[in-house]
Amino acid sequence: MAVQRATELRLLLVAMAVAAVTARGAAGGGAAKVPAIFVFGDSTVDVGNNNYLAGISARADFPHNGVDFPGGEPTGRFSNGLIGVDFIAAAMGFTRSPPPYLSLIAMDANSSGEVMSNMMMAAASAMKGASFASGGSGVLDSTGTTISMTKQIEYFSDLRDQISTILSAEKASTLLSKSIFLISAGGNDAFEFFSQNKSPDSTAIQEFCEAFISTYDSHVKVRDPNYDPVPSSFKMLIGQ
Known part of the structure; x- marks a missing residue:
């Protein structure tokens, strides 16, 4: 009974969060130029996902990271202040950058029902975007020991499913198809x-470049922008 009540309360909070997002959008008069921003990549765009990973050295949740960030506290950004994605979000009319995905689902769950309702709350909170980026990762899944690009896309797929549950598949597809998908990776x-x-x-370099390009292509499947400007793998994820 207690678990059922807790789940019902979380679902109520989901509904309240969706209403709050809708109200903010109406109050803002459509100031944002796109519905949402979804971010994938490495430390150049990680806004704090690595804070939630245990046993890794690729962290930025300690001074002097964040010393010039509003508030002067480390946020998990690998920087003394704002990073590129912060400026992109501001240019698109958002008041803040997309939050780290792991911060939205972090909880001490005692049941699968609580986990599911928490994922729905995460989806409600991510209506304006989320960052899946993880410092230390790369295009190749063999790079680093943090959140691989494949796993980042899996997280997005889970989030997409929850957004579809909340909004309907058609509305979720419309929202996501008009959103920005930012990828910053490859250096690692x-x-x-x-x-x-x-x-x-030269042979080793050529083999590396071919593997890199092939893997990146498998992640995003870039097509002729004059014919099909939406990456097909993300198109599959957003339901088009």
Whole structure:
């Protein structure tokens, strides 16, 4: 009974969160230029996901990170202040950057029902976007030990499903198809390759580049923008 009541309370909070998001959108008079921003990548766009990963060294939740950030506290950004995604979000009319996805689902769950309702709350909170980026990751899943690009896309897929449950599949598809999908990754792949290959020959470099491009292509499936401007793998995820 207690679990059922807790779940009902969380679902009520989901409804309240959706209403609050809708009200903010109406009050803002449509100031934001896009519905949401979803971010994938490495430390160049990580706004705090690594704070929620245990046993890793790729962290930025300590001074002097954040010393020039509003409030002067470390946020998990690998920077003394704002990073590029903060400026992009501001330019798009948002009052803040998309929050780290793991901050939205972090909880001490005691039942699968609580986990599911918490994911729905995360979806309600992410109507204006979320960041899945993780410092130390790369395009190649073999790069780093944090949240791989494949896992980041899986997280987005889970979030998409919950948004569809809240809004309906059609409305969720419309929201996501008009949103920005920002990817900033690749540097760590190059760093790791050259750290393991001090003097690579042209064949090794060519093989690395081909593997990198092929993997990136499998993640986003970029097509002719004049014909189909939406990356097809994300198109599959957003339901088009």
